[in-house]
């Protein structure tokens with residue numbers, strides 16, 4: 001079976017940087033080009049077991065793209081992704097399937113299959129990856145729905161759920177196979193502040209109670225600082241800062257500070273503008 | 281020097297001035313200044329005017345600068361990414377007739393290529409025991425079959441019946457001139473079975489199912505549902521494409537048989553009640569005219585057409601880019617490309633089976 005149409009290019013010197021430690025995820029010099037446009041450039045990161053790792057950055061800076069690289073959905077143009085100590089984009093069908101069973105993914109828009117009910121959506125990964133009889137699967141699926149407070153919506157169609165319910169249903173599907181690792185793409189985007197906090201709490205709860213490692217992509221700064229054990233800040237495809245929330249808050253770098261306080265650096269706003277043609 | 285309120289009311293008055301300034305500058309030292317110190321407010325038309333001026337300046341290799349800009353106006357300036365707006369316009373596509381036909385046919389060939397790749401992948405995923413999506417995919421085949429097959433029975437029957445009638449009428453009008461009324465049955469039977477039945481059925485299937493396949497898969501792509509499947513270890517080709525291709529490959533020949541049968545029945549009604557041929561005569565003539573090869577050929581043709589429609593729809597749907605607009609394009613594209621390819625393949629069949637033999 002052909003899984004990836006292409007493989008990332010890996011320069012020799014990168015091989016020496018491969019992780020031999022206990023990092024759950026390691027990204028080395030990840031670079032992405034879409035039709036000649038560079039979206040990510042030299043991104044390095046390491047996620048430790050058991051932590052909530054946040055990737056923070058403004059809209060369109062390549063967060064979703066990075067998450068897709070890390071979770072094995074899209075090979076980067078260049079670089080290495082190691083997951084559970086394995087080289088992700090060299091794996092073949094069976095090994096890859098085995099890795100996939102150990103991780104869950106909650107998509108930006110939920111990505112629930114509209115052709116089936118919420119319960120069936122949660123049951124789908126179970127049906128696909130286990131040999132359990134349907135009664136067992138249904139019981140597990142209902143359990144997972146209950147964990148996110150959605151049991152009452154089990155038989156609804158995804159299209160009739162509200163935004164927050166869709167997010168929770170997606171999380172419930174992501175935890176269906178008891179993963180060790182979950183990727184979240186913008187868990188609180190598009191939600192009102194109260195529902196967003198609920199989703200944040202749910203992430204924290206899953207992390208603390210089940211010890212699931214979380215990789216969370218977000219542009220929501222308060223949420224990022226609330227849930228993160230460690231974080232990286234992306235800016236124009238590069239890592240601008242990395243560290244614990246406290247470390248980042250203390251950073252003097254003006255771009256970091258501006259970003260935390262939700263403003264773009266003034267000189268940067270100017271440089272691309274018509275203002276360049278002003279005679280000073 | 282521009283006025284204090286530079287907006288859509290006045291911009292046009294200044295166009296000749298700017299042109300004049302630029303012309304002189306391009307002859308002279310290649311530099312020009314525009315005085316904006318009097319300008320207190322701007323609107324988008326004013327902004328567009330300046331951008332246009334910059335564009336002209338660039339074309340004439342003049343270094344155009346604005347002087348004396350007030351802070352309020354300069355803030356307005358900083359919002360606009362001049363580089364993005366100053367991209368050179370793409371050359372309009374002209375081309376002669378041959379090129380235009382080429383522009384039309386080439387994407388079709390590309391789609392055919394993409395479709396072939398997808399079909400190969402589908403076959404692979406079907407053979408490969410480790411390919412994810414088998415369990416979840418089970419049962420989907422029957423759903424698809426119901427949707428594409430059972431759902432189309434009504435319209436296929438109706439159009440088949442009407443076309444049978446029409447064909448019999450047309451044939452009769454021609455044949456009675458030669459006093460050959462009784463050949464109406466032969467005409468209808470042969471033309472329907474060999475050509476019109478499979479072709480019309482395939483076109484109906486393309487319009488009904490080809491479009492819905494492309495729209496459904498396209499929507500799933502932009503909702504990240506396809507990514508979600510892949511992430512859950514379910515091969516989208518196995519789960520989505522295989523049942524659809526299988527269902528259409530089976531449903532289309534069945535529908536073609538239905539179409540042909542009902543069309544022949546329509547012709548029979550006309551033959552019996554208008555031409556006055558008698559039931560038995562008509563039925564005998566029909567069964568004599570039809571050869572097993574015709575029916576077999578029609579079945580094979582329809583299977584190919586069905587596979588074609590499903591594959592084209594799937595490949596366009598799975599490759600949707602650019603949100604809902606992309607889904608719309610894929611849907612239209614699927615119908616147009618399917619019908620085009622059906623006709624091309626039909627021509628190939630005729631060449632191989634009739635002319636070649």
Ligand SMILES: Nc1ncnc2c1ncn2[C@@H]1O[C@H](COP(=O)(O)OP(=O)(O)OP(=O)(O)O)[C@@H](O)[C@H]1O
Pocket residue numbers: 034035039057058059060061062063064065066108219
């Ligand atoms: N498959 C693709 N083909 C071409 N360009 C793409 C593709 N996917 C993403 N891009 C581009 O890459 C850039 C980064 O996209 P990405 O979705 O990763 O951003 P993001 O940080 O997740 O943004 P948001 O916060 O809005 O979700 C965008 O400019 C986008 O247009």
Ligand SMILES: [Mg+2]
Pocket residue numbers: 063064065108185186
């Ligand atoms: Mg995103």
